[in-house]
Amino acid sequence: MARRGKKKGRPVSGWLVFDKPVGMGSTEAVSKIKWLFKADKAGHAGTLDPLASGMLPIALGEATKTVPYVMDGAKIYRFTIAWGEARSTDDLEGHVTATSDRRPSEADIRALLPDYTGLIMQVPPQFSAVKIAGERAYDIAREGEIVDIPAREVEIGRLDLLDCPDENSAVFEIECGKGTYVRSLARDMGRDLGCHGHIAVLRRVEVDPFVADDLVTLEALEAAAAEARPQGEPGEDGRIVDTRPDKERFAALDALVVDTGAALDCLPEVAVSDDAAQRIRLGNPVIIRGRDAPVEASEAYATARGRLVAIGAVEAGMFKPKRVFTGR
Missing domain, CATH: 2.30.130.10 (PUA domain)
Known part of the structure; x- marks a missing residue:
């Protein structure tokens, strides 16, 4: 008997600029959106940590051919550094590795910002997707080993201090290039200020060429997906066969997609x-x-x-x- 071929998804193409919620992984987000759209192909343009929220551009169909252009685009993050603790993952997910009673003044923080602007050398976090001798750094780190990750050059266009709500934290906004780790920034700034630090809140605000108005929340996606659910009376086998053409059935979802060519504005x-x-x-x-x-x-x-x-x-x-x- 001939094997039945795997059913392909819809040939939908374009960018879904997803507002990823905290707690959802980037791969999980891609799978969720691919399933909602019944798309034949999907991929994201730059991992966003589970503890981070915000813009995760997801390419559907032929838009996957334009992923490198979005990956290379400038990114804007808004984040909060908690002072006084270093953590194994450089964010709230890891365990505490060092503490300090010292707290930086606003003047101390502002004086440090020029050191983290322009082309700088940065060591990625121990728990990162950087490959070391063919293995992901986070896989090595999870086994309890210290990972020797070489520093690499990254570009930071601007780093602004937005607020110091209390002595234990500070809020920043950064515009940076490909490969920049905001977690490393928190770690290094805490070290230079002599107080330790880690990321407490992280949100990606923009990924060039997309802007905040392009963002689509999970709630909006699920509401649009509800209109694509099969409609009609169940047959003898209990299944509902929706006779609507895909263009009509998925109209609400497809209206949320940004044109593939938007990724090529550069x-x-x-x-x-x-x-x-x-x-x-x-x-x-x-x-x-x-x-x-x-x-x-x-x-x-x-x-x-x-x-x-x-x-x-x-x-x-x-x-x-x-x-x-x-x-x-």
Whole structure:
């Protein structure tokens, strides 16, 4: 007997800018959203710790081809550092490893901020996804071993002190580049201030190019998903067969999705005709025309009637596709 192929999901494509709640892991969030949308493919653009909340951009379908561009985008976090304790995970999840009775003044904190702005060297937390000799650092740390993680360069565009609600904590906002660990920042600032510190609250506010208005909460998702549940009378086997077309059934959910091309705002856009789009989708280069068309670009994206066609390069006035999109 021939094996039945695994049922594929819907060919939905775009970005769901999820407002991840505290306690939910990034992988769990992707699985939840993939299931709600009945999507054939999904992935996230940058892990967000379970104890953190906020923006977790999740790519559906063909949007997974644009994940690297969102991963490279600047990120904004708002966070609270609790002074007086160092923790094994550099946040509330870990056990206390050191304590101090000293507390920094607001002036001490502000004087330290320039040291954590610009290009700095940072050692990721012991409990992190960084690979050491092929193993994740957190797997080694969970076995009780001290992980020797080399420092790496990260870029911090700005670090602002927002509030000092009491002597035991301070609230900050940071704009930073790819690979920055806010937990490491809390650890290192506590060390430099001589009082120890760890993350008590962490929220990712933005991931370029997405903004707060793009955020979709779990409650909004579940409300929209309720409209996609099968409707009608159950058959003899007790199952309900929904005869509505998917476009109608999933309309409320699909309305929450941001267009795939939004992830490519950092690249020049090349508008092409329908005929040229067809040639590009077959992998063929095309001559681009127009007063504003780039003559040379290491990366650009082509659109036809506002729909994403491909990512490629422009060489001598010709667009050469590297990754094509079906436009579904």
